Structure formats: C-alpha cells, structure tokens
Amino acid sequence: MNRFNKNIFHRTICIFLLLTLCMGLCFEATALPVTMEVGKSYDLGGGYSIQVLQTDLDGARAWFELSKRGIEVDEVVGREGGSFNFDEGGDFHFDASVYMIAENVVEMSSYNCHVIDEKILATGDGWELVSGYSVKVVHIDLEGNWAEFVLNKGEEVVDASDVVSTGAWFSLDDGEIFHFDTMLDAIFRGVDTDLVQLKALSWSWSTPVPPVEEHSPPAPPQNFQASPGDGFVDLKWSTPRDDGGAAITDYNIYRVTKPEGETLLTTVGNLLTYTDKNVINGQTYYYQVSAVNSAGEGARSERESVTPTPGVTVPSDPQELEATGGDREVKLEWKKPEDDGGTPVTGYKVYCDTTSGGEKTLLTTVGNLLTYTDKNVINGQTYYYHVSAVNSVGEGIIKSNEASATPEKRIDWAVIAALIAAAATIAGVIINNLISIKRRxxxxxxxxxxxxxxxxxxxxxxxxxxxxxxxxxxxxxxxxxxxxxxxxxxxxxxxxxxxxxxxxxxxxxx
CATH class of the missing domain: 2.60.40.10 (Immunoglobulins)
Incomplete structure (x- = not known):
C-alpha cells in the first residue's frame, strides 16, 4: 500500500475512532466559580458561543442561549445550585454548574465543552482557544508520523506534550484552571512545509472567557446614486447603517450593461464617491456598490441605471423647502429647481432623518409634485428633510436645503371653550337644585x-x-x-x- 492510500486509510480510521470517542467523553470540572455577565457573548470554539439572556433573582434561575456563527440554536434555563447543558449530538456538547445567580451576573462552578472543530497548522503556528490559551506546534516529523505541541497562556508556555502520533489523543493543561484534549488527525506535506491537522477538542475551565468580538460583513451602502454626464458617470453613496462590528476598509463597484449580472469594475478605499470616465454616451450602464471590512464583503446596494448623454445633465436642487408639523404628520412644500438639466423634471426624492446634517435615508419618491405629507411620524420627535429632483438622466447630486419640523397635537380652543360653557351650565343647574332642596x-x-x-x-x-x-x-x-x-x-x-x-x-x- 503506497503512502497516499495509507494516508486515506489512516484518516478514515481516525475519523471513525474520533466520532466514537465523541459520544462518551467526560471531563472533570473545576471547583472555582466563574462569572458571566448578562448580554455578553462568550466563545466556545467551532463557531459556537453562549450568552446569559436574563436572570430571575426570585426564582433563582437564569436563561442561557447557544448560538452557532451568530444564529440561535438552543435556549435553556439553569437554576442556582443545579446544572444545564447544550447538546448538538456528536458535533457539540456543553455542560455547566450554576454556583450563584445575582442581578445581571451568573457565577458558575464548572464548565465542560466538547466540540467538533479542526485546524491545519505548520510548525510555529498556534491555535487560539479560549480565555487567552492557544496550542502551538513546535515540531513535525513527517517520516516518523509524529509531532510535538505546547500550551500557551498568552506568550507563556504552561504545558508541553510528549511525542504525539497520528490518530492519538493528547491533553494539555496549566495544572490549575484550564484543561484541553484534542486528536492529531493527520500529518502531511503541504506546498512547501509539513502540516498537522488537529480535529475535535474538549476543554474545561474556571475563569470567564472574554466576550466574543463577533464581526460580520457590513450592510449595503446607503443612498447610492449614479448621475451621468457628458462622457462620464458620477457615483455617490453613504456609509452602511451597520458596519458589522469592524471598520470599513474598501468599497467594491460593479458595472454591467444589462439589468442583470455582476462584473467588478474597481475597488476603492474608504471613499464615498467615484467617477467612471470609461463610458460611452448613449449606452445605459447599471451600477452597484458594496462595502468591505475584515470579515469580508457585504451585500450590494440597489442597482442604479444611467445613460451618459452629451449636453444633458441631472437637475439642480429644489428650492425653498419648508416643513410644517401637524398632529402625527409633517407637510413638506418646495419649489422646482432653477435648472432642470436640459430635460423636464419627472419626480422628486424625499429624504428624512431624526438628526440634523449629514446623509439622510430615502423616505419616498413622488411624481412631478411640489408637496408631500409624511404621516409616518411620532408627535414630539423632530424630523429633518431634504428633497432632490429627478429627470430622465437621473437624480440631482445636490439636494435642497434642510427643513425640520416637530409634529404635535394641536389644542382646539373652540372645543375647550364649548366644554367649559357646558360644564358651567350643568354646575348652575346642580347648585339651583341644591338650593331648592335646602329651602324645603x-x-x-x-x-x-x-x-x-x-x-x-x-x-x-x-x-x-x-x-x-x-x-x-x-x-x-x-x-x-x-x-x-x-x-x-x-x-x-x-x-x-x-x-x-x-x-x-x-x-x-x-
């Protein structure tokens, strides 16, 4: 049997043994209390995380949620002095004992976790675990089919393994609060270095795991606009409402000449504008933009279509926007732009936000009207508005002046006066009756x-x-x-x- 076939056979046996062992693993828990805060997420490995949803002091209980890659998979109740567990079959098992429940805090007396996970490492590489612990490869012997590992707490080595052969389980711990088990699944040759593959891990610990900094790709950029000119197209957008928990590093711009499909035109840095000069007048182009952070590329914006045209451009800004608050409504009025761009204005876009200045969210698009009433408002909240004009070329880059209003319920003094008069009449009748009764x-x-x-x-x-x-x-x-x-x-x-x-x-x- 050649080495390739041996490796396949060897890996098959290892995976079989691994899955068999996973069903019956049991680990000794530590006796030291561990504190978890309500609302914080704690990493368990393999994409799993746990958080305390809420506590009930009177009932001496707490609610725990298990998530996998940010998606809830289970929820359980743990009681003071008792224990709870999450079990996803052979892939994941977690149990813990509740020591004490206080307001917004839960103290645990022990944690144990088993999770199917895997990592491919070269010599010198480390596998980040939990609470600052990591496993590092210090030596790989491909011919001998063995490797050596150490357990680090930060930069400090707290434990070292003996020689570990392929298919063997090995343990590492700091002798106090952390214990770790995994299996050396395979040793093989990479492109230019020897590699090991660790598969499955089990651990127990007695100190709180630091909160997970969960990052995700950002949401689509907002207020994306494409405005054509003579031989160019100006693109403009604003930052996503959600950056995914990590800073935006780039924006990807897509362009096609049909309403469907996607072709990356260019990637710009953390900018909010781009001018596409590689266009042909009379040709319609379809654009989208997406944001990128350390977690990857987010979803693309809505598609915008424009046609560069010589001598025709987008309209200028609408004039004299005014906002008037009423009872659960704000009425907007404006005047048409001074310059329609060489082609008639076909509609207006209304933007709104609850803060002054900066980019605002598109509220609605109306036809060639000069008024709009926003009824999706709350009395007492101030709203800020912009309006832009649209013609056959596209939306004007420049928006109107900002106008604000605070809707509120108006007092109808005529109704109040009528009620007071009616009350006075009734009071007079009552007094007269009382006097009449008294005179008897x-x-x-x-x-x-x-x-x-x-x-x-x-x-x-x-x-x-x-x-x-x-x-x-x-x-x-x-x-x-x-x-x-x-x-x-x-x-x-x-x-x-x-x-x-x-x-x-x-x-x-x-």
Missing amino acids: YGSISAISSPNGARVFLDGVYKGESPVTMDKIRKGIHIVLFSKSGYSDCEKRVAVNADQITPVHCDLEKP
Whole structure:
C-alpha cells in the first residue's frame, strides 16, 4: 500500500475512532466559580458561543442561549445550585454548574465543552482557544508520523506534550484552571512545509472567557446614486447603517450593461464617491456598490441605471423647502429647481432623518409634485428633510436645503371653550337644585320643664330635651314630651323652611 492510500486509510480510521470517542467523553470540572455577565457573548470554539439572556433573582434561575456563527440554536434555563447543558449530538456538547445567580451576573462552578472543530497548522503556528490559551506546534516529523505541541497562556508556555502520533489523543493543561484534549488527525506535506491537522477538542475551565468580538460583513451602502454626464458617470453613496462590528476598509463597484449580472469594475478605499470616465454616451450602464471590512464583503446596494448623454445633465436642487408639523404628520412644500438639466423634471426624492446634517435615508419618491405629507411620524420627535429632483438622466447630486419640523397635537380652543360653557351650565343647574332642596327644610328646638323628657317627632324618638331637630320638612308636625312621673305633653308645631321653630312644654304631675 503506497503512502497516499495509507494516508486515506489512516484518516478514515481516525475519523471513525474520533466520532466514537465523541459520544462518551467526560471531563472533570473545576471547583472555582466563574462569572458571566448578562448580554455578553462568550466563545466556545467551532463557531459556537453562549450568552446569559436574563436572570430571575426570585426564582433563582437564569436563561442561557447557544448560538452557532451568530444564529440561535438552543435556549435553556439553569437554576442556582443545579446544572444545564447544550447538546448538538456528536458535533457539540456543553455542560455547566450554576454556583450563584445575582442581578445581571451568573457565577458558575464548572464548565465542560466538547466540540467538533479542526485546524491545519505548520510548525510555529498556534491555535487560539479560549480565555487567552492557544496550542502551538513546535515540531513535525513527517517520516516518523509524529509531532510535538505546547500550551500557551498568552506568550507563556504552561504545558508541553510528549511525542504525539497520528490518530492519538493528547491533553494539555496549566495544572490549575484550564484543561484541553484534542486528536492529531493527520500529518502531511503541504506546498512547501509539513502540516498537522488537529480535529475535535474538549476543554474545561474556571475563569470567564472574554466576550466574543463577533464581526460580520457590513450592510449595503446607503443612498447610492449614479448621475451621468457628458462622457462620464458620477457615483455617490453613504456609509452602511451597520458596519458589522469592524471598520470599513474598501468599497467594491460593479458595472454591467444589462439589468442583470455582476462584473467588478474597481475597488476603492474608504471613499464615498467615484467617477467612471470609461463610458460611452448613449449606452445605459447599471451600477452597484458594496462595502468591505475584515470579515469580508457585504451585500450590494440597489442597482442604479444611467445613460451618459452629451449636453444633458441631472437637475439642480429644489428650492425653498419648508416643513410644517401637524398632529402625527409633517407637510413638506418646495419649489422646482432653477435648472432642470436640459430635460423636464419627472419626480422628486424625499429624504428624512431624526438628526440634523449629514446623509439622510430615502423616505419616498413622488411624481412631478411640489408637496408631500409624511404621516409616518411620532408627535414630539423632530424630523429633518431634504428633497432632490429627478429627470430622465437621473437624480440631482445636490439636494435642497434642510427643513425640520416637530409634529404635535394641536389644542382646539373652540372645543375647550364649548366644554367649559357646558360644564358651567350643568354646575348652575346642580347648585339651583341644591338650593331648592335646602329651602324645603327647617328645624325644631324642643325644651321642657323640667328637662330630660323623651322627645318624639311624629312618633319617632329624637332624644331628650332640650334637643334641636334639623332637616325637618316644612309643614305641621306633632312633638310629644314624655317623662316618668309626669303626664305626656303633646304640641302641634308648624315648621317653616330655613327657620328654627321653638316648642316648649311645662310637664305636670298626674
């Protein structure tokens, strides 16, 4: 069997053994607490990361999310004093024990992780792991089919392997907080150097992994415009709303002569304009632009089409833009450009933002009108607007003046006055009724000699004399005095409204 066939056979056996081992790996956890902050993402290797979504102090629990390359794949709840795990089959397994849950912080007592990952390294190359640890190749022996490795913490070597043969697992640790297992999958000859391939890794650690700085390609550039001239096309755009977490380094410009397809015209640095002078008048061109950062090229902008034409250009800026705020709306009015570019204006583009100055986001495109009402606004928020003119050549590069307005609910004083008048009328009626009701009643002051007689009004006991009885309906009433050892005394009393009527009785013994 030649070396090539041996390598194929050897790799097949290694992968089979690897997958078999992956199903039953178990690692000893550390006992030191580890702190994770809510909302931060922590790298687990193999494209996986974990973060604490939120904590519940009353329920002594926390929610954890597992992501793979920025996409959520699972979510679990971990309880204080308990444990939780994520399991993606043979490719990934992670478990941890929760030590304590505090506000926006979770402390763990142990972490263990197994993940299918692979790395091809040359002598001197390092594999960055977690929390500042890395595995470095220090020697490769292709003929002997073995290699040697060290574990670094930053620049410091904290552990070294023995001779490791192809297909063998080996471990590295710092003796305190970090333990790492992987397998030497293959050794082979590269273009100009010997290489090793490590496959699968398992680790346990007891210090927090630093937050992941997740970068992604940027979003498309905004407000892309292509304006033709005589033998040239001016391109202009603004930065993407999302740079993917890394600085923009370049922009790629694409140009074709049909509405579909893509051909890279040029790459410019971190610029926001480009003039294409390699064009033919009368030929229609289709342009797109994309942004590039350290994570790669982002999606392209919308396609813009233009036709360079001699003697015809885009219109100048619309004049005297004004914005007037209303209740949940802003009304815009403007005047036509002083120069239509040699061909009639066909429409206008309205741009809006909530900050003054700079590039604004395209809100809408209207026909050949000089007014527009923006109803997608919130009362109390100030909005800033630009307007540009469009003709058959394209959109004008220069926009109108900036106009701003703050929509707000207007007070209708006529309605308020009518409500006040109605309320006053109702109040007057109520007061008159109360006065009328009050004038229906009077009072009686009952006195006897001797005092202490029981007093009855129309047969109802009211107390002992002397006593004053209020809220007595006007008219004729019977007052009875009764005292032990004396004859009852009955008086007929006429009660007048808003008056106190006195009644007196001299009690006699039988």
